[in-house]
Amino acid sequence: MPKTLVIHPERCTACRACELACSMKHHGEFNPSRSRIQVNIFLEDAVYIPTACTQCDQAWCAKICPTNAIVRDQATLAYKVLDDKCVGCKMCVLACPFGSMVLFPEKGKAEKCDHCLSIDGDPECVKFCTPQALEYLDEENETRLRQMATALKLKETHAYEEVTV
Amino acid sequence: MGGWRGKILRVNLTKGTSQTETLDPKLARAYVGGRGLGTKILYDEIDPAVDPLSPRNPLILATGPLTGTNAPTGGRYMVITKSPLTGAIACSNSGGYFGAEMKFSGYDFVILEGRAKAPVYLWLNNGAVEIRPAEKVWGKSTHETEDRLREETHPEAKICSIGPAGEKQALTACVINDKHRAAGRSGVGAVMGAKNVKAVAAKGFQSVQVARPRDYMAACLATVRKLKESPVTGAGLPKYGTPVLVNVINAHGFLPTRNFQQGQFEGADKLSGETIADTILVKNKGCFACTIACARVSTVKEGRYTGAGEGPEYESGWALGIATGVSDLGAVTKANYLCNELGMDTIEAGVAVATAMELFERGYVPESDIGRPLRFGDADALVWLMEEMGHRRGFGELAAQGGYRLAERYGHPDLFMGVKKQAFPAYDGRGAQGMALGYATSNRGACHLRGYTISVEVFGIPKKMDPFVTAGKPEVSKLFQDVTAFVDSTGLCLFTTFGIGVEDIQPMLEHATGAGYTLEECLKVGERVWNLERMFNLKAGISGKDDTLPPRILHDGIPEGPAKGMVGKLTEMLPEYYQLRGWDASGVPSRKKLRELALA
Numbered sequence: 001m002p003k004t005l006v007i008h009p010e011r012c013t014a015c016r017a018c019e020l021a022c023s024m025k026h027h028g029e030f031n032p033s034r035s036r037i038q039v040n041i042f043l044e045d046a047v048y049i050p051t052a053c054t055q056c057d058q059a060w061c062a063k064i065c066p067t068n069a070i071v072r073d074q075a076t077l078a079y080k081v082l083d084d085k086c087v088g089c090k091m092c093v094l095a096c097p098f099g100s101m102v103l104f105p106e107k108g109k110a111e112k113c114d115h116c117l118s119i120d121g122d123p124e125c126v127k128f129c130t131p132q133a134l135e136y137l138d139e140e141n142e143t144r145l146r147q148m149a150t151a152l153k154l155k156e157t158h159a160y161e162e163v164t165v
Numbered sequence: 166m167g168g169w170r171g172k173i174l175r176v177n178l179t180k181g182t183s184q185t186e187t188l189d190p191k192l193a194r195a196y197v198g199g200r201g202l203g204t205k206i207l208y209d210e211i212d213p214a215v216d217p218l219s220p221r222n223p224l225i226l227a228t229g230p231l232t233g234t235n236a237p238t239g240g241r242y243m244v245i246t247k248s249p250l251t252g253a254i255a256c257s258n259s260g261g262y263f264g265a266e267m268k269f270s271g272y273d274f275v276i277l278e279g280r281a282k283a284p285v286y287l288w289l290n291n292g293a294v295e296i297r298p299a300e301k302v303w304g305k306s307t308h309e310t311e312d313r314l315r316e317e318t319h320p321e322a323k324i325c326s327i328g329p330a331g332e333k334q335a336l337t338a339c340v341i342n343d344k345h346r347a348a349g350r351s352g353v354g355a356v357m358g359a360k361n362v363k364a365v366a367a368k369g370f371q372s373v374q375v376a377r378p379r380d381y382m383a384a385c386l387a388t389v390r391k392l393k394e395s396p397v398t399g400a401g402l403p404k405y406g407t408p409v410l411v412n413v414i415n416a417h418g419f420l421p422t423r424n425f426q427q428g429q430f431e432g433a434d435k436l437s438g439e440t441i442a443d444t445i446l447v448k449n450k451g452c453f454a455c456t457i458a459c460a461r462v463s464t465v466k467e468g469r470y471t472g473a474g475e476g477p478e479y480e481s482g483w484a485l486g487i488a489t490g491v492s493d494l495g496a497v498t499k500a501n502y503l504c505n506e507l508g509m510d511t512i513e514a515g516v517a518v519a520t521a522m523e524l525f526e527r528g529y530v531p532e533s534d535i536g537r538p539l540r541f542g543d544a545d546a547l548v549w550l551m552e553e554m555g556h557r558r559g560f561g562e563l564a565a566q567g568g569y570r571l572a573e574r575y576g577h578p579d580l581f582m583g584v585k586k587q588a589f590p591a592y593d594g595r596g597a598q599g600m601a602l603g604y605a606t607s608n609r610g611a612c613h614l615r616g617y618t619i620s621v622e623v624f625g626i627p628k629k630m631d632p633f634v635t636a637g638k639p640e641v642s643k644l645f646q647d648v649t650a651f652v653d654s655t656g657l658c659l660f661t662t663f664g665i666g667v668e669d670i671q672p673m674l675e676h677a678t679g680a681g682y683t684l685e686e687c688l689k690v691g692e693r694v695w696n697l698e699r700m701f702n703l704k705a706g707i708s709g710k711d712d713t714l715p716p717r718i719l720h721d722g723i724p725e726g727p728a729k730g731m732v733g734k735l736t737e738m739l740p741e742y743y744q745l746r747g748w749d750a751s752g753v754p755s756r757k758k759l760r761e762l763a764l765a
Contacts, residue, residue, distance in 0.1 A: 013403075013458035015451030016262075017389075020235040023372070024382060030234045031269065031372035043344060044473075046447045046462045127386060128235060130393055130456035131403075 002139035003076040005115060005123060007050050011133035014041050014048035018125035018134060025116060025124040034104065036113040037125050037134075050133060052125075053100035053113040055079055061092035061101050061112065069110070073117050077139070080114035166190045167376030168230030168677040169198075174272040174294060176287060178360055179220060179279030183294045188273055193230070194680050195763065200256045201654035201694040203227035203245035203274070207254070208697055213704035217249035217352075218334060218359040220280040226267065226325075226365065229656025233268040233373040233453075235385045236673045237392055238658035240265045240453025242325075242342075247705065248351035249359075250336040250513070250567060251585045251610040254701045255351035258614070258653055259325075260452030261343030263367065266323035270369030281361035286326075288318050289367040299363035304329060306506040307341040310364055319368040326364035327354045328508025333557040334358045335565035337513040341505055345460070345475035346452065349510040351587060351609050352567075376679025384672040388665055389456050395664030397624065402459040402660065403449050405438030407479035410591075411487075412437045417623060417632065418727035419596025420483070421589065423490045423541045424519040425582045428593055428723040432492025436482045445498060450475070457660055463498060470499035470548060477501040477511075480613070483591035484515025485551075489522060490541035497544075500551045507555025513567050516588035518550050520568035520581055521560075529575045535560045579716050585610035585707065594718055596728035597622045597632040602642045602738045605712045608698035614659055616646040626663060635734050639742035647691030654694060693762045696746075696754050700764065709752025712739060 019035035027034045037052040055078045062070040062079055069085035070092060072078070088108040092101040103110050115136065116123045126136045169188055176183040196202040203225045215221045225245040232239055242264025248255035267275065270289040277287075284299040297317075302310040310326045325342035331354030338354030339347045375381045392398040401409050414420040415433040422430040434440060445465050451458035464473040477485065477498055485504075486497035504511045518539075524530040525539040532538055536559055539546050553561025564571055568588050572581035582589050587610025594601030599618025607615040618641055622632035630637060648667055652659055655674055667687050675682045702708075713719075714733045722730040743750065747758030759765035 013449060013451035013455075015453065015455045015458060017235055017237075017454050017456060020454060021382075024235060024378060027372070028378055029372035029374045031370070033269070033370040034372070046450070048450075128389060128456075130389060131458065 001075065003078065003115065004055070004137055004139045004142055005052060005113070005126070006135045006137050006142055007052070008133045008135070009047070009049040011131045012039065012048040012050055013131050013133075014039055017128040017130070018050060021124040021128040025119060026111070036102070036111060051098070053079070054098065060095040060097070064091045064095040066091065076115060076117065076121070078115045078117055079112065080117045081110050081112060083109050086110050166193055166230075167374060167679050168234065169193060170268055170271055170273050170371065170373065172272050173274040173276060174289070175276045175278065176294070176296065177279050178277060178281040178285065178296070178362065181281070181296055183296070195690070196694065197229065197651065197654035197674070197690050198273070199227050199229035199232070199241065199243050199654045199656055200245065200258070200650060201690060203243055204254060204256065204694060204697055204701065206274070206276070207245055207247070208701050211247070213247065213701045214706060215247060217247040217252065217356060220278070220360070222247045222356060224277040224353070224356050224360060224362075226275040228264050228268050228273050229654055230678050231673060232656030233265040234375060234677060235382065235454055236657060236677070237385065237389050237456040238452065238454060238661050239656055240455065241656050241658055242267060243653065244340050244348040244353040246353055246356045248353070248609065249334070249355045250352035251587050252705055253585055253610060253707050254608055254698045255353050256609060256653070257339065257348035257350050257353045259340070259342055259346045259348040260455065260658060261323070261346035262453045263323040263325045263342035264656070265453045266367040266369060268373055269371050270367040271371050275365065277360055277362060280359065284361050284363050286314060286362065286364040286366060289365065289369070290318070291369045291371065302363055303332060307508050308344050308506050311344055314364055314366050318366045322366045322368040324364055324366045326508070327357045328506060328555060330508045330555045330557070330565060331355055331358040332363070333565070335509065335554070335557055336567050336570065337509045337517060337554065337565050339508055339510040341508050345505055347505065347510065350512065350612065354508050375677040377676040381673065381676035384676055388669050388673065391669060392456055392661065392664040397626070398457045398660065398664035402457050402663070405442055406449065406459045406461045408436065408438035408441055408461070408477065408482050410438070410479045411482065412439065413623065414592060416727070417596060418723065418729070419593035419632070420487060421582070421591065421593040422487055424488060424523040424580070425589070425593060425717055426523070427725070428596060428728050429726040430487045430490070430492070433487065435492040435494055436477070436486045436497060440494065441477070444494065452658070455658065459660065465495045465498050468493070468495035470495045472499055472502045474502040474505060476505070480591050481511035481515070484512045484588070485518070485547065487591070488515050488519040489547055491544045491547050492542070493544040496548050499548050503548070503551040503555060507551075509555055509565070512590055513588050514551065514554060516582060517554070517564050517568045517571055518547055520571050521550070521564055523580055524572065524575050524577065529577050582715055582717070583611045584714060585711050587611050592619055593723065593728070594714060594733045595723050595731040598635045598734055598738065599630070599632070599638040599642055601714060601718065601733035601735060602638055602742060603646070605714055605735055605739065606642070606742060608695065608702055615649055616642050617649070617659070618642055618645055620645070620663070624663075627666070633728070633731060635737040639738050639745055642742060643745050646695055647688055649691070650694040651687050651691035654690065689762070693764060696759065696762055696764055699754060703753060712752055
């Protein structure tokens with residue numbers, strides 16, 4: 001079933017527990033700079049935006065990879081990097097418009113958020129996100145829920161009254 | 166040892182040099198880190214009788230083994246030095262991001278020694294160290310300093326700095342990091358100012374590793390869940406922040422009002438967590454790795470005083486508002502913002518204003534000295550004096566030295582509400598006897614963060630005790646003091662203890678360090694640290710005779726309300742407390758106790 005990592009920036013409290021959980025799971029150490037999810041903190045504006053790979057449908061990283069090391073999981077539709085195929089050429093790093101592909105010199109392999117598919121398919125960041133700014137959800141159901149939430153917002157603000165066709 | 170980078174940075178400001186030293190694993194094992202290990206280093210390296218504002222008093226920035234990890238609230242750092250306010254040991258603790266970033270930059274501890282010839286700041290750049298000129302930011306607010314230094318260093322550098330108050334060595338000065346978080350108490354900002362150090366900026370890409378990662382993460386996750394399920398850490402604090410206490414303590418009748426002249430404030434609800442949530446609150450925010458997220462991001466858009474920032478916290482809103490009789494939330498919040506920007510401890514600064522107000526109203530300080538009337542409840546006077554104090558101008562020059570100096574200068578030291586020259590926080594000890602004992606015996610002077618017996622006396626965590634009763638309080642006080650000293654040494658926030666206990670922290674500490682800590686030993690560490698602080702103070706000339714309370718608290722009953730007639734019954738508790746501590750009748754630790762704690 002297609003899955004999605006849903007990010008709710010308005011719920012984020014900027015604690016960065018997700019960064020720590022991610023770096024521990026994938027690197028065995030606490031190091032926010034090694035995390036695949038990053039919390040972007042705009043302190044003065046009280047805006048905290050976690051960002052991670054969006055798992056593009058047309059994934060430029062995968063398309064450009066000369067060794068086909070970036071593959072899509074057919075069940076969840078997330079992409080992961082096959083370490084034994086990756087040669088560390090960094091083409092994916094160049095191709096990704098969001099900075100979601102990273103390559104750490106000591107490892108020599110590209111990395112991206114793969115919803116922890118390379119380990120157990122249970123995203124660690126979500127487990128540690130107390131305010132539930134991160135959720136790992138069924139994509140189709142989530143889409144419908146979002147539509148319903150939008151409709152609810154419209155209803156509550158009576159904004160629909162101003163909508164003219 | 167897991168949890169540590171294993172490195173101490175020692176900076177000689179006089180010579181402009183720095184060197185890296187190895188963290189001694191044996192010492193780290195015995196004192197855990199942070200408050201404990203920092204105190205041990207200070208105790209071993211200086212004569213406690215040293216002049217706190219002289220180059221011979223070092224300023225230690227200390228993290229704990231859990232700082233920079235996923236343990237909930239694992240982002241604390243502490244500023245340890247000899248206090249110029251009290252002359253006793255100082256250890257001020259702060260959250261935000263700076264502590265963790267200092268560790269990611271490569272250092273567990275940073276020790277600042279000597280005095281720079283001209284203003285400098287320290288740039289910890291992923292293991293590289295630079296002492297850079299700070300003339301450009303000298304005189305600037307902490308906020309402007311952070312913005313300017315991020316431009317000069319790294320856009321994501323985390324910074325701790327002093328404001329104009331610290332530069333001018335005001336004894337109310339604190340160290341501010343991440344703009345709104347404070348290592349607040351005991352005048353640690355004045356020590357940084359005396360060293361000509363404006364700020365420390367850090368950015369790093371280094372890792373913190375733990376001994377048993379899988380077990381550690383499991384222990385952290387279990388703790389996260391417990392904190393979420395607790396009504397205090399999972400609901401009350403995130404929703405209303407610490408000011409949720411305003412109405413609670415007011416209802417109990419020991420909310421110190423107008424410099425402790427009353428125990429209830431008629432304007433309390435205007436400053437309550439509930440009112441803040443309904444009016445100026447933008448959202449709640451967490452410090453590094455904190456799953457509680459009690460910070461109040463706020464904006465004041467209406468009224469005479471507008472602005473944006475964080476706060477007020479319970480203590481800040483109390484000191485700046487209730488202690489001064491000011492119920493205008495906008496003005497109190499503005500005063501809080503000014504404290505953060507000018508670098509002053511909100512408690513010490515607020516109580517200084519309250520002291521000045523009582524001195525003025527009683528006619529002990531002439532209006533000509535102040536330059537204007539200074540009555541309780543005057544919101545404009547509060548905001549005005551805060552600016553004057555932050556810049557040490559006019560009457561603010563003396564007021565910025567805190568309530569004790571002010572009351573002493575005008576011949577009425579009895580009107581200073583505090584212990585060991587440090588102001589009381591927001592609980593009147595007359596209404597909560599455990600706090601009265603805790604204030605009197607706290608090693609850094611009056612403080613609520615050295616043994617928070619309100620936990621049992623109000624919340625019933627872990628059990629309920631009558632706040633007016635003295636029986637059993639010495640035992641609880643001692644236990645809480647030891648637990649707190651332990652928690653402060655780990656790098657966790659004390660607020661975790663509303664939802665978890667030492668039995669939850671011990672597994673995290675053990676799996677992080679792999680050093681073999683047992684539950685019993687964790688408490689033993691706390692007791693060791695407490696006794697070491699006591700030894701420091703004794704050598705600094707502070708003794709059992711200073712374990713006392715102001716005459717108002719000891720002799721004058723609270724005039725009305727639920728705690729009417731109550732006084733601080735210190736004599737009923739102090740001898741038993743000394744006995745439980747294994748100290749003699751004058752409050753000196755016995756040889757036996759020191760040997761038991763491996764301190765002698």
